[in-house]
Amino acid sequence: MSAARTKRIVLAAGGTGGHMFPAQALAAELLQRGYRPVLITDKRGGGFGPELSDQVETYRIAAAGFAGGDIMAKVKSLLSLGIGYLQARRLLKRLQPEAVVGFGGYAALPTVMAAAHRHLRVILHEQNAVLGRTNRLLASKADIVATSFPEVRGLREADRDKAVLTGNPVRGQIAALGRKPYAVANAHGHLRLLVTGGSQGARVFNDLVPRAVALLPEPLRRRLMISQQVRGTDLEAVRQAYQGTHVQVELQSFFEDLPDRLKSAHLVICRSGASTVTELSTAGRPAILVPYPFAADDHQTANAQAFAKGGGGWVMPQSTLTPEALAERLNEVLSDTATLTGAANAARAFGQPDSAARLADLVTGVHRTNGDEKGHGHANGNRNGKEAAA
Incomplete structure (x- = not known):
């Protein structure tokens, strides 16, 4: 058995795919390098699915969000986090990992806090352009904060x-898209538009997009092929809204083959969560981004602005978005x-296609500089050279 194979790396993640997908991508990269990734998630966490379930040890501990709710709800959340902390502390004592990687969200909080108190090496990964609440709380205890955007708001000066900019690791299916060229539309051929709302959903698109499409010039409409994810119970209503537009439309509540649809898309209309923006940049697909207006700390707007600043797309805030404004933008871009x-091309340049490898370099103590690799300052042993306390 190789020396690396005996080394465990704990990944602390849970909640939405925005936290789990990069953790899963890192786990796959670590396995390729001979390490033993271990997932510690909350009791609602689904794990990494069938692809990695037999290769990654998974443990579930207590955790709960503490934002919002009345005083009793906050007390219950704190008690749950306290129990999770004790569970994580016992697990870490037994597992003796080389490092602990936290991916944000309340599910990661007990494990990362326990790791810091045991003087283990701690790496945080932030998927958004605004540091999440959990990562803000934990940043002072981390050795490294791996970021997905060149600029991240909310990080203290200290x-x-x-x-360290690593990018946001993506699943293998999405990473493969980045190795395929963008299918340039010819002057008279089909134009494929993908409309998706992500995990937060986007019922606003159900009404807005069909009305905007109806306002487009007829020659452009006849070239359109639209794949639209329709959240909620509006499938038939959206189908009716497209009648008479002369547009080829496929509507589904969920696309099982989303990577294939992203591959063939000429333009995407979507939200701007971390996973969405990362997948767009990895695949090199231009997009009209409508940030979810109620996202914590308005992080989706920051993500969208960074992507648009890089030239990969256009930001259209939901509060001022009308069918007329969307139709004008679609006509301008698709024509x-x-x-x-x-x-x-700009979207692809904005991305970090080797983000999983970059993050794995940090986690395992290898740091890349101008294509060279050198040992990272925190590569070996526990943080600051201290032995883990019981």
């Missing part, structure tokens, strides 16, 4: 020297092949 292609 912790800025810990920040100009050079605009679409330029945005696709």
Whole structure:
């Protein structure tokens, strides 16, 4: 058995796919390098699915969100987090990991806090352009804060020297798209538009997109092929809204083959969660981004603005978005092949296609600089050279 194979790396993640997908991608990379990734998640966590379930030890501990709710709800949440902390502390004592990687969200909080108190090496990964609440709380206890965007708001000045840009690791299916060229639309061929709302859903698109499409010039409408994810119970209503537009439309509440649809899309209309923006940049697909207005700390707006600043798309805030404004933007973008292609190239340039490898380098103590690899300052042993306390 190799020396690396005996080394465990604990991944603390749970909740939405935005936290779990990068953890899963890192686990796959670590397995390839001969390490033993271990997932510690909350009791509602689904794990990494069938692809990695036989290869990754998974443990579930107590955890709960503490934002919002009345005083009794907060007390219950704190008690749950306290129990999770004790469970995580016992697990870490038994597992003796080389490092603990936290991916944000309340499910990661007990494990990362316990790791810091045991003087283990701690790496935080932030998926958004605004540091999440859990990572803000834990940043002072971390050795490294791995970021997905060149600029991240919410990081204290004292912790800025810990920040290292790695990008946001994505699943293998999405990473493979980045190795395929953008399918440039010809002047008279089909234009494929993908409309998706992500995990938060986007019922606003159910009404807005069909009305905007109806306002487009008829020659452009006849070229359109639309795949739209329809959340809620509005499937038939949206189907009716497209009648008479001369547009080829496929509507589903969930696309099992989303990577394939993203591969063939010329333009995407979507929210701007971390996973969505990462997948767009990895695949090199231009997008009209409508940030979810109620996201914590308005992080979706920050994500969208960063992507648009890089030239990969256009931000249209929901509060001011009308069918007329969306139709104008669609007409402008879809009528100009050079605009679409330029945005696709910019989206791809914005991404970090080797983000899983970059993050794994940090976690295992290898740091890349200008293509070279060197040992990272925290590579070996526990943090600050201290032995783990019981």
